[in-house]
Amino acid sequence: MPELRVGTQQLQVASQSNLLDALLAGGVAVPYSCRAGSCHACLVRCVAGEPLDRQPEALALDKRAEGWRLACQCLVVDDLEVEPFDPQRDGIGAQVVALDWPSSHVLRLRLKPVRALRYRAGQHVVLWNADGVARPYSLASLPGEDEWLEFHIDCRLPGAFSDAARHLQVGDSLRLGELRGGALHYDPDWQARPLWLLAAGTGLAPLYGVLREALRQEHGGAIRLLHVAHEPAEHYLAQELQALCDAHPQLQVEQVTAAQLPAALAELRLVSRQTLALLCGHPSTVDSFARRLYMAGLPRSQMLADVFLTRV
Structure with a gap:
């Protein structure tokens, strides 16, 4: 043995x-x-x-x-x-600089690391709390523009990390583990292509960063963002997305509930074979996105997906 x-x-x-x-x-x-x-x-x-x-x-x-x-x-x-x-030996220290609740179940957490973290929009990083609980969370912030690292933590269901996160205060310390690439990103070569961003729940976090990166790089193609939430009040970035729509006429945002999702997906029509789709959220919802896009004529090779897996 x-x-x-x-x-x-x-x-x-x-x-x-x-x-x-x-x-x-x-x-x-x-x-x-x-x-x-x-x-x-x-x-x-x-x-x-x-x-x-x-x-x-x-x-x-x-x-x-x-x-x-x-x-x-x-x-x-x-x-x-x-x-x-060992988060103390191998991780990077970070301090809570801001937190708020844009909806009743989503905690927006902003951290300032003790040293700069080089990342790109769409990546995720493992967060460690003081009790040694570690979970991966996607970055919603935009490198080079935001002075903090922003995370959207879904606290709707019980969880060791999310339960503790409810009690975080400004000044508290966390540790950052490994930075992961993930499938979601923005490529400057996509500049003229239609871009669809389909998110469920806090799957919006990395796509919000990708969207802002695309707009910063003056993406010329049409951008369509669809956000699915359990109820209307859970469209937690509604104001921020509306402000982006007001400033960028090529951006269209649609917000639907889970009950409205089948009808919304049925109405999706592919306007260009050059369309690219970025999908993020719970595996079952991402699968629904992908199946509908494929039926609409979008090749699987033009879909990039990141799923939020629940703990086994």
């Missing part, structure tokens, strides 16, 4: 055991969320030995070269020594 070492702990585990499961069974506090290799909350560094990595492409080459692996995607096949991601 392989030996798994973490600090002073020595664990005997069955060969081919999932690394995350083995660590948790041994009492090692490793945060996790999606178990799909997407959230990157379960980062560990290999000190000695090498696990079998079932999704090596999930990490950037420089991170892999430093020994980082996603515990949920690795199998223990030989003796292995790892150290979990």
Whole structure:
């Protein structure tokens, strides 16, 4: 049986055991969320030995070269020594500089990191709170324009991170983990192409950043944004989006409830084969977006999607 070492702990585990499961069974506090290799909350560094990595492409080459692996995607096949991601040692400190509730269930959180974070619109980063709970959240801010990092946290349902976030105050400290690329971004080569942005809930956060990036780069094609919320009051960026519409005639914004979504999707008509669509939100809603766009004639290759996975 392989030996798994973490600090002073020595664990005997069955060969081919999932690394995350083995660590948790041994009492090692490793945060996790999606178990799909997407959230990157379960980062560990290999000190000695090498696990079998079932999704090596999930990490950037420089991170892999430093020994980082996603515990949920690795199998223990030989003796292995790892150290979990330590937010105090490996993360970046950040302070809460502003927070408010643009709707009853969405917390808008703005953080100022102790050192500049290089990112692009549409990316997401792992946030660590003082209790060691880590969750990935998309950036809604625009690099080079906003002086803070902005996150939209859905607090509608109970959650270890979101419940604690309700009690955050200006001046509190959080830690930033790994910055992830994600599928959502704006490419200057798209400048003349029609752009559709379809968001559900706080899936609007990264698309808000992408939208602002497109407008900053003077996107010339038509832009259509569709936001789906449980109820009208949950269209939490309605004022900000209206202000953008007033300033940019090429932008059209439609806000619908979940009950209205089937009718809204049925009315979607492809006006150009050059259209690009960016989709974000709960997997089931993103799947509904993608199926309707495909039926309307948009190739899958022209759809970029990021889904918000719930914790397993």
